Structures are given as structure tokens and as C-alpha cells.
Amino acid sequence: MSRRHGWVPLTILIVNQLLAGIGVASGIAVGGVLARELTGVVSLAGLAQAASVLGAGLVAIPMARMATRVGRHWALASGYAFAFLGAGLVLLAAASGILPLLFLGLGAFGAASAAGLQARFAATEVAAPGYEARSMSLVLWATTLGSVAGPNLSPLGAQLGAALGLEPLAGPFLFAAVAFAASALLAAVLLRTPPAGVLAADAATPSPATPSPATPSPAAPSSAAPGAPGQPRPPQARVRTGEALRIAMRQPRAAVGVVAIICSHTVMVGVMVMTPVTMHEHGLSLGLQSLVISIHILGMYGASPLMGWLADRWGSERVIVLAVALFVVAALIGITVPSDNMVAVPIALGLLGLGWSAGMIGGSAQLTQSVPREVRVPLQGATDAAMNLAAASSAALAGVILAWGGFPALNTLALLVLVPLVVLVLRARLAR
Known part of the structure; x- marks a missing residue:
């Protein structure tokens, strides 16, 4: 799997994701519970997490534009730097009791999630043909x-926060701030990738909109680092995000990829952010809450190499179908089993994570492979923005649904979110 810069950028992306994962998971594990403790209102726990997901959605398109203009490394570094600022605002809110600062900080915190998700597309750009997923x-x-x-550092972070005179649940955000600072520096100083949106496979199958290699073109990729002085803007920058989304939705395979990403993230976020809250309401400890979130995150990321291999070997659409099946099983467990059952809840959250992994990798691979290169990066930004905005709505609504109908109602809503994806998969198969 060598391409231009070989394993070097992929290795840097891997190390960067490890560091950023500590920061993101530290905040996710306690963000909703912190909001509930500061406000005393259960429904605001979902609103707090919605702020973080909304922040990820708002920065996704600007980060995609930055990637096409100055390179992936500056886009990723900017996202992590913004998240560092967000962690600082959360700590300030906990110390001062100024509630708007909490939501503002959680919104900026979400930029780390946007950066981590954009990194998956950067990985496809350094891969050999057939190894993108x-x-x-x-x-x-x-x-x-x-x-x-990250979540398992929560008890230590709570002790540290209490020792510093902060609300104990704010302590884990100290770890997040350090992790994001390291990620931003690593991306800015060491990471270099090919121009955003250009895959190795494109050399063998030129896009119709791309000039012939024999014809000099200002859009042709340069050997210089993206964003270097004098390097022309790649062609992706000329397609607006709204136009890219409209192009994709007119193509059945691309539409399935886009909707798979949106639905997978929306289902996962809506159920996941309220799980610690409902466990807290049942009197379960912070340690048990963190354990369940760790199992969930292990499902999200631990099986991703398997999902990537399946997407390259089986095809991305079959992996998307697998995602739907996993989500359905997870939701049915959540509907039928009491939410304080410490056997069933970890299983359900683990399956929820596996469903996200299959949907995100299958959907991202299908999106990347089914549109011309000029559309790729704008479509990636538009899809990530749409998925985070949808998930933010889900997180905000989740608190209300949990207060009204409990965990079973929340999982019933998750099943309904999957309906558009099932319809589009069937439509794509009938269109062949």
C-alpha cells in the first residue's frame, strides 16, 4: 500500500487519531451528565451533546474547503485547535457556572469529531487502488x-477536577485539551498528503471533467505539498457543496452512500448520548457508565479493519446492509430489555457501535468510489455536515424522548431513522 508518500502520512494519521480519540471520548463520556449536574434538567443533557454534534456539522464544510485550498493537514490541525479552545471553554463554564459558555465550549469541542471523520477520507487518498476502505x-x-x-480516565479526571476546585465531571476535559493540542501540532508540523480528493485509482480512470494528461492544466496535481506557494487549486474547489449533494442524490449508488453515513451517525448518536444519562438516573456509577461507553466505542472502531476488508472484498453496499441488520438488533434489545440490565445494555451498545462502523465505512467507501473526483471533497464536506446536523437534532430530541418514554422509546425512534436508508438500498438494487 504505497503511494507517493507511502506509509508515512498513514502512520501520522493513525497516531493523530489515537491522541484525538482520547480527547473526544473523554468529553463524550461525561458531557451530558455534566450538563445535567450544572442545570438539574435531564432534557438539557441531550441538548449539551447536541451542541457538540452541531459544532461538528458547522465546521465540516469549511474544513472541506480548507482541505482543497491549503491541504488536509491544515484543515485537520485547525479542527483540533478549535476543539482545544472548546475544552477550555467547558472548564471555564464549570468554574464560573456560566451556562452559555458550556454549550459554546461543547460546540467548539465538536470540531475534533469533524477532524477525525475528515481523516478517514485523507486515508483513502494515500491508499493504493483497491485498498481505500x-x-x-x-x-x-x-x-x-x-x-x-478516554472514558476510563473519567474517574481520574473527576478526582483531578475536584482537586483543582472544579466540578468533578469537568476534570476529563483537562485530558481532552492536552490531547487536542498534541493532535493539532502533529497535523500541522508533520502531516502531508496528496491533493484532497485525488485517489491513486484516478490515474487509471481519468474523470471526464479532467483534462488529458498530455494537456497542461492548472488543475493537475503537483508534486509539491498541498497549499505550497504557487500550487494551483485542485478542481474540487470549483464545485459547491450544495451542487455536489444534488449530483450524488441523482445517482442511486452515491445516494445510498450519503444516506448510509447520515443515518448511521444519527442512530448512533441519539442512543449513545443518552445511555450514560439513563444509567445515571438508575443510580449506576460513573465507572459502569464509562465501561459501557468503552464497549460501545470498541464496537465502533475495534472492528473497523474487518469492515474495511469486507467493503473492499464484498462491496460497500453489502456492508451497508450489514449495518442496518446490526442497528435493528441493537434497537430491539434496547426496546425489550430494562435499561439498568448490565448484561444487555453493554451488548446493545456494542452492536450499536458495530452498526456505526459498518455504515460509516461502507457508506464512505461507496460515496468516494461512485462520484467523479471533482465532486468528492465538496460532497464529503456536505455529507459530514448533514450527518452531524441530523445527529445534533437526534441528540437534542433524545433527551426529550428519554424523559417522556424512556430507553424503549429512544430505540423505537432509532428504528424509524433507518427507514429512508432501507428504501434507497432497495431502489439502488432495482435500478441495476
């Missing part, structure tokens, strides 16, 4: 160690 899955897998460690 596996490369992507390795970067997502690297998040496993950091993401599993």
Missing part, C-alpha cells in the same frame, strides 16, 4: 485505543 478502516481503528482509554 482498508486504509480508511485503519485510521478509524486507531481511534480505538484512545477512545477506550
Whole structure:
């Protein structure tokens, strides 16, 4: 799997994801519970997590534009730097009791998730032809160690926060701030990748919109680092995100990829963010909450190499179908089993994570492979923005649904979110 810069950028992406995973998971594990403790209102726990997902959605398109103009490394570094600022605002909110600062900080915190998700597309750009999904899955897998460690640092972070005179649940955000600072520096100083959106496979199958290699073109990839002085903008920058999304939705395979990403993230976020809250309401300890989130995150990222291999070997659409099946089983467990059952809840959250892994990798691979290169990066930004905005709505609504109908109602809503994806998969198969 060598391409231009070989394993070097992939290795840097992997290390960066490990560090960022610690930061993201540290905040996810306690963010909703912290909001509930500061406000005393259960429904605001979902709103707090929605702020983080909304922040990820708002920065996804600007980060995609930055990637096409100055390179993936600056886009990723900017995302992690913004998340570092967000972690600082959360700590300030916990110390001062100023609630708007909490939501503002959690919104900026979400930029780390956007950066981590954009890194999966960067991995496809350094992969050899036929290995795009596996490369992507390795970067997502690297998040496993950091993401599993992050929630389990919560008790230590709570002790540290209490020792510093903060609300104990704010302590884990100290770890997040350090992790994001390291990720931003690593991406800015060491990471270099090919121009955003250009795959190795494109050399063998030129896009119709791309000039012939024999014809000099300002859009042709340069051997210089992306964003270097004098390097022309790649052609992707000329397609607006809205136009890219419209192009994709007119093509059945691309539409399935886009909707698989959106539905997978929306289902996962809506159920996951309320699981610690409902466990807290049942009197279960922070340690048990962190354990369940760790199992969930292990499902999300630990099996990603398998999902990447399956996507390259079986085809991305079959992996998307697998995602739907996993989500359905997870939701049915959540509907039928009491939410304080410490055998069933970890199983359900683990399956939820596996469903996200299959849907995200299968959907991302299908999206990347089914549109011309000029459309790729704008479509990636538009899809990530749409998925995070949808997931933010899901997280905000989840608190209300949990307060009204409990965990079974929340999982019933998750099943309904999957309906558009099932319809589009059937439509794509009938269109062949």
C-alpha cells in the first residue's frame, strides 16, 4: 500500500487519531451528565451533546474547503485547535457556572469529531487502488485505543477536577485539551498528503471533467505539498457543496452512500448520548457508565479493519446492509430489555457501535468510489455536515424522548431513522 508518500502520512494519521480519540471520548463520556449536574434538567443533557454534534456539522464544510485550498493537514490541525479552545471553554463554564459558555465550549469541542471523520477520507487518498476502505478502516481503528482509554480516565479526571476546585465531571476535559493540542501540532508540523480528493485509482480512470494528461492544466496535481506557494487549486474547489449533494442524490449508488453515513451517525448518536444519562438516573456509577461507553466505542472502531476488508472484498453496499441488520438488533434489545440490565445494555451498545462502523465505512467507501473526483471533497464536506446536523437534532430530541418514554422509546425512534436508508438500498438494487 504505497503511494507517493507511502506509509508515512498513514502512520501520522493513525497516531493523530489515537491522541484525538482520547480527547473526544473523554468529553463524550461525561458531557451530558455534566450538563445535567450544572442545570438539574435531564432534557438539557441531550441538548449539551447536541451542541457538540452541531459544532461538528458547522465546521465540516469549511474544513472541506480548507482541505482543497491549503491541504488536509491544515484543515485537520485547525479542527483540533478549535476543539482545544472548546475544552477550555467547558472548564471555564464549570468554574464560573456560566451556562452559555458550556454549550459554546461543547460546540467548539465538536470540531475534533469533524477532524477525525475528515481523516478517514485523507486515508483513502494515500491508499493504493483497491485498498481505500482498508486504509480508511485503519485510521478509524486507531481511534480505538484512545477512545477506550478516554472514558476510563473519567474517574481520574473527576478526582483531578475536584482537586483543582472544579466540578468533578469537568476534570476529563483537562485530558481532552492536552490531547487536542498534541493532535493539532502533529497535523500541522508533520502531516502531508496528496491533493484532497485525488485517489491513486484516478490515474487509471481519468474523470471526464479532467483534462488529458498530455494537456497542461492548472488543475493537475503537483508534486509539491498541498497549499505550497504557487500550487494551483485542485478542481474540487470549483464545485459547491450544495451542487455536489444534488449530483450524488441523482445517482442511486452515491445516494445510498450519503444516506448510509447520515443515518448511521444519527442512530448512533441519539442512543449513545443518552445511555450514560439513563444509567445515571438508575443510580449506576460513573465507572459502569464509562465501561459501557468503552464497549460501545470498541464496537465502533475495534472492528473497523474487518469492515474495511469486507467493503473492499464484498462491496460497500453489502456492508451497508450489514449495518442496518446490526442497528435493528441493537434497537430491539434496547426496546425489550430494562435499561439498568448490565448484561444487555453493554451488548446493545456494542452492536450499536458495530452498526456505526459498518455504515460509516461502507457508506464512505461507496460515496468516494461512485462520484467523479471533482465532486468528492465538496460532497464529503456536505455529507459530514448533514450527518452531524441530523445527529445534533437526534441528540437534542433524545433527551426529550428519554424523559417522556424512556430507553424503549429512544430505540423505537432509532428504528424509524433507518427507514429512508432501507428504501434507497432497495431502489439502488432495482435500478441495476
